[in-house]
Amino acid sequence: MAKSPKERQREVALRRKESGLIQKKCYFTEFTKDGLEQISQLLGYSEKDLNRDENISFILDYCVSVTLNFLENNDSGILPKTKEAQYLFKMKQIVIFRQDQGDSIQEALDHLVRWKYKTPTIIRKKKDGRYVPRRSTDWSVDGIKLLLNNKKYARQVQLLNQHFHIE
Numbered sequence: 001m002a003k004s005p006k007e008r009q010r011e012v013a014l015r016r017k018e019s020g021l022i023q024k025k026c027y028f029t030e031f032t033k034d035g036l037e038q039i040s041q042l043l044g045y046s047e048k049d050l051n052r053d054e055n056i057s058f059i060l061d062y063c064v065s066v067t068l069n070f071l072e073n074n075d076s077g078i079l080p081k082t083k084e085a086q087y088l089f090k091m092k093q094i095v096i097f098r099q100d101q102g103d104s105i106q107e108a109l110d111h112l113v114r115w116k117y118k119t120p121t122i123i124r125k126k127k128d129g130r131y132v133p134r135r136s137t138d139w140s141v142d143g144i145k146l147l148l149n150n151k152k153y154a155r156q157v158q159l160l161n162q163h164f165h166i167e
Helices: 005-018 030-043 053-071 083-100 105-114 141-148 150-163
Strands: 121-125 131-135
Touching: 030 053, 053 083, 083 105, 083 121, 083 141, 083 150, 105 141, 121 150, 131 150, 141 150
Parallel strands: none
Antiparallel strands: 121 131
């Protein structure tokens, strides 16, 4: 039996809460709305992508990261500059939140699987030395460990930014 719209809405609200996401209502001027559209295009989002609140959240996360990097004069930070790298960043934030809530790596993995989060795109090195994007079909403990390893995570963000032509 199909879920009612209210049931689906409750489920989405629970998923977001358990993932550490906090809802805030925002109002934008036309200038800000146009600016978000421009930034989204530069980051590789389509016009259709902007109709999803979670994609707007990715773009705002990027804007906050850039601003903080600028204000703190932190040139060494790896910013997620593509929608693929931003999704990786979001998954990292969710896993960190789950660990802060007392979850083990396996429990964080179970959370992502239970709520059907897609796996992020990861850049892998092939035998011939080329780097290619890959998306696993299933979450794994190794995937969670990559998110928690700051060095490996930063390298993936850098590779995703380069592969999708934003440096």
